[in-house]
């Protein structure tokens with residue numbers, strides 16, 4: 001009997017000891033309870049697809065390459081190289097000229113088949129234009145439609161023609177052996193206006209060709225690819241700063257190209273050439 005009690009005490013002691021050994025340690029403090037993200041459908045704001053067609057002022061201004069220019073010429077207009085057009089830069093200090101909107105029949109390389117013999121600019125002397133050569137008495141044509149502003153001999157320019165164009169630009173043709181048009185004449189792109197010569201300060205018969213806006217000359221290479229004798233498909237951003245005008249040539253954005261976007265469905269627009 002005593003041994004049975006002893007055995008029972010021993011077993012109880014063992015169980016008690018085992019239960020003490022296997023007692024779990026005090027749990028560490030848990031991290032803050034995870035918050036479930038609401039799974040319910042949250043309605044998104046309705047999309048407005050009109051942003052695909054931005055109605056920028058530039059877009060409106062570049063719709064037509066034809067600008068309102070001053071055609072009533074003063075004696076000053078007919079006798080000076082650098083002349084401002086009071087109708088330009090009237091709305092703001094920027095004029096946009098989208099060359100890609102000028103149809104193929106409304107521009108011409110000023111000296112067909114001519115090659116550049118001296119570029120614009122340069123370090124030693126600032127060349128205000130580009131020199132293009134073929135041969136003596138070759139036909140010089142107007143680069144764009146416009147009105148002849150000046151046609152006379154003028155100092156180092158020799159016989160010079162200046163055409164004010166409806167796109168806002170002016171072009172200058174100098175050293176001519178003969179001028180074929182007079183101030184006030186309306187000319188079309190490609191129309192003969194003078195013959196190449198060596199009048200003024202020139203060492204050979206050639207065309208000195210300048211491009212200007214509001215009297216300020218800029219690189220004609222921005223307008224024409226001189227090697228291909230082609231008009232560039234670019235957009236000119238002309239910004240007036242005091243008496244200066246900075247002309248930047250930018251690539252066309254899709255909405256500035258000749259075609260237009262039309263809606264194919266409420267949320268999809270397709271480009272029409």
Ligand SMILES: [Zn+2]
Pocket residue numbers: 118127129130131207208209
């Ligand atoms: Zn020159």
